[in-house]
Amino acid sequence: MRPPNYYTAPGFERAGLRRRDSDWIRAAITDAAAQFVPVWRSQNLVVEVTGGEPRAIVLTGDHAALLLEGDPAAHLEHGGVVFLGVIEERPHFALDLSHVETPLETLASPALAASGIPADGSRFADLRQLAGGLARPEGALLALARAMLHWHQRHRFCGVCGSPTSSEEAGHMRLCTNADCKTMHFPRTDPAVIMLVSDGERALLGRNKNFPPGMYSTLAGFVEPGESLEDAVAREVREETAIEVKSVAYHSSQPWPFPGNIMLGFHAEAATSEITVDYGELEDARWYERDWLLQHADDNSFRLPRLDSIARRLVEDWLHRRAGPGAV
Ligand SMILES: [Zn+2]
Numbered sequence: 001m002r003p004p005n006y007y008t009a010p011g012f013e014r015a016g017l018r019r020r021d022s023d024w025i026r027a028a029i030t031d032a033a034a035q036f037v038p039v040w041r042s043q044n045l046v047v048e049v050t051g052g053e054p055r056a057i058v059l060t061g062d063h064a065a066l067l068l069e070g071d072p073a074a075h076l077e078h079g080g081v082v083f084l085g086v087i088e089e090r091p092h093f094a095l096d097l098s099h100v101e102t103p104l105e106t107l108a109s110p111a112l113a114a115s116g117i118p119a120d121g122s123r124f125a126d127l128r129q130l131a132g133g134l135a136r137p138e139g140a141l142l143a144l145a146r147a148m149l150h151w152h153q154r155h156r157f158c159g160v161c162g163s164p165t166s167s168e169e170a171g172h173m174r175l176c177t178n179a180d181c182k183t184m185h186f187p188r189t190d191p192a193v194i195m196l197v198s199d200g201e202r203a204l205l206g207r208n209k210n211f212p213p214g215m216y217s218t219l220a221g222f223v224e225p226g227e228s229l230e231d232a233v234a235r236e237v238r239e240e241t242a243i244e245v246k247s248v249a250y251h252s253s254q255p256w257p258f259p260g261n262i263m264l265g266f267h268a269e270a271a272t273s274e275i276t277v278d279y280g281e282l283e284d285a286r287w288y289e290r291d292w293l294l295q296h297a298d299d300n301s302f303r304l305p306r307l308d309s310i311a312r313r314l315v316e317d318w319l320h321r322r323a324g325p326g327a328v
Contacts (some may be wrong), residue, residue, distance in 0.1 A: 001085060002322075002325045003136070003184070003325065004252070004325050005121075005252055005253070005254035005265075005310050005313060005325065006136060006139055006254065006308040006309075007139055007140050007143040007254060007255045007256070007257070007308070008140055008254070008255060009136060009137045009140035009141065009194075010083055010227055011087075011137070012087060012137070012140060012141070012144075013085050013086045013087070013242070014085040015078075015083075015085050015086045015091075018083070018170070019083060019169040019170040019171075019172050020169050020170075022170075023305075025076070025083055025170045026073055028083070028091035028093075029061065029072055029073045029076075029081070029093065030061065030073070031061075031076045031090075031091055032060075032061070033089070033090045033091070033256045034060070034061050034090065034091045034092075034093065035058040035059070035060070035087075035090050035091070035093070036058060036059040036060070036061065036063070036064040036072065036081075036094075036095040036248065037056070037058055037059075037084065037092060037093065037094050037095060037141060037142065037145040038057070038058075038059055038064075038067070038090075038095045038097050039094060039095065039096055039097065039098070039145050039146055039149045040097045040098055040100070040103050041098045041124075042126070042146060042149075042150055042259070043124035043125055043126055043127075043321065044056065044124065044125060044126075044127050044130075044142040044145070044146060044279070045057045045107075045122065045123075045124055045125075046122070046123060046124075046125050046130065046134070046229075046290070047121045047122045047123075048121040049121075049165055052115075052135050053134075054125070054130050054134055055134070055135075055138065056134060056138040056141065056142055057122060057173050058092070058141075058245075059095065059303060063107075064093075064095050064326075065080075067095070067100060067103060067106055067107070068080075068095075068097075070097070072093070075095075075096070076167060076168055076171065077166055077169065078166070078167055079149075079152035079156075079167035079171055080093055080096040080099075080152075080176065081093050081094070081096070082094040082096075082145075082148045082149065082152065082167070082170065082171030082172075083142055083170035083171055083172070084141070084145060084148070085144075085210065087141075088276045089139075090288070092141065094144070094145035094148050094149050095145075095261040095311050096149045096152070096153075096292065098149075098153070103124070104122060104124065105226070106121070108122070108253055111283050112197065114142065114297070121144055124270070127139075127142055127143060127146055127258075128154070129295075131279055131306045131307065131308055132306065132307045132308025134166075136209055139308070140255075143255055143257045144255075144257070146257050146259075147189075147255070147257035147259065147260050148171060148187060150257070150260060151187045151188060151257045151260060152167065152171065152174070154213075155174050155185050155298070156174075158176035158178065158181060158183055159183075160176065160181055160183045161176060161178050161180075161181040161183070163176050163177055163181060164176075164177050165177060168184075172186070172187060173185065173186055173187075174186075174298035175323040180263075182301065187305075188260055189255070189258075189260055189261065189262050189268075190222065190223075190260055190261050190262070191222070191223040191261070191262055191264055192221065192222050192223065192256070192261050192262070192263050192264065193220065193221060193222075193223060193229055193232045193233050193236060193264050193265075193266060194218055194220035194263045194264070194265050194266070194310060194311055194314065195217070195218055195219055195220070195236070195237065195248070195265070195266040195267070195268045195314070196218045196235045196251075196266075196268070196315055196318050197218075197219065197237055197245055197247075197268045197269070198242060198265050198267065198268070198269060198270065198271050198318060199269070199270040199273055199287065201289060201290045201291070202271070202287040202288060202289055202290070203287070203288050203290065203293065203315065203318060204219065204237075204241060204243060204275070204282060204285065204287055205217060205242060205286060205288055205315075206218075206219055206277070206282045206283075206285035206286075207282065207283050207284050207285075208282050208283055209283045211283075212303070213300045214299065214301050214302050214303045215303045215304070215305060216284075216286070216288070216302065216303075216304070217304070217309075217311045217315075218305075218311045218314050218315065219236055219237055219240050219241065219285075220263070221236035221239075221240075222234065222236075222310070223264075229250075229264055229266070230248045230266075233245065233248045233266050233268055234248065238267065239278055239281065240277070240279060240281045240285065241275045241276065241278070241279075241282075241285045242272075242274070242276035243270050243271075243272055243273070243274075243275060244270070244271040244272045245268040245269060245270055245271060246269050246270070246271035247268065247269045248266050248267075248268045249266060249267050249268070250264070250265075250266055250324070251265040251266055251267050251313075251314060251317065251324035252265050252313070252324035252325050253310070254297065254309075254310040258308075259270075263310045263313050265310045265324070266314075267314065267317075267318060273287070275287070290318075290319060293315070294319055308316060313325075
């Protein structure tokens with residue numbers, strides 16, 4: 001069995017049926033084994049270990065209480081603490097520290113340092129910048145914490161009536177506090193399609209102006225209302241490059257919490273070959289020969305997308321003629 005895409009963790013128990021059990025949730029928060037995943041303004045806490053690899057830092061309930069200056073359970077109601085799930089019988093929670101001006105200074109205090117939180121090398125980092133350097137379970141956990149807290153920050157008010165919302169079900173639903181409305185809002189994950197289009201031994205790759213120097217990647221775009229995934233693949237390819245596709249085959253998916261997407265990956269076959277680049281979307285798009293891609297190492301003249309991305313996997317699996325990780 002090949003590993004799934006990065007940012008997923010098959011062994012992670014979400015324990016969804018526990019979310020409505022407020023007694024269990026409150027007991028879990030005060031459980032000495034509870035772990036808190038800190039997020040500060042959409043950044044995750046990591047430490048560089050020997051060799052430069054990042055490692056996630058999770059906090060105990062005591063650390064959480066010190067940073068929050070109070071009981072973490074009091075932060076359930078507004079979504080500052082969110083139940084994530086259970087790992088090896090330890091309940092895990094996301095902990096929003098965005099209101100703390102200098103959380104690193106508090107973390108480096110002698111009380112915390114004495115309990116094993118490394119003061120040196122600890123930092124809040126954008127998960128995207130870590131580019132898959134974290135162990136897979138840590139990457140998945142940090143992605144989930146980041147995505148959940150981002151959703152809470154953007155849904156403090158009801159989209160129907162404008163009243164404040166409260167966090168319910170241990171952070172997995174927000175309820176409008178207006179008694180005449182009571183609309184329930186659930187965490188969003190927005191679908192995007194991403195596709196490697198091939199024409200025999202050639203693959204279609206493009207770049208937009210925000211990419212790092214030399215980077216070319218698969219095409220991608222958001223699914224629109226009333227559209228199938230296959231239709232979205234064909235439309236995005238047509239809009240960006242004027243290439244028509246004739247077959248669209250599902251490959252695999254990847255949570256992409258930047259800020260709240262799921263990437264749905266496809267391999268597609270081209271029916272036409274002449275590229276017309278939409279310069280509003282892309283800076284360039286070209287056909288690349290399989291043999292050339294196999295022989296070319298990443299450098300500033302040409303590089304493939306980052307290693308933790310499904311885009312890279314779509315390319316690599318096409319280069320090596322492999323099916324998706326979920327295929328049997
Ligand atoms: Zn409302």
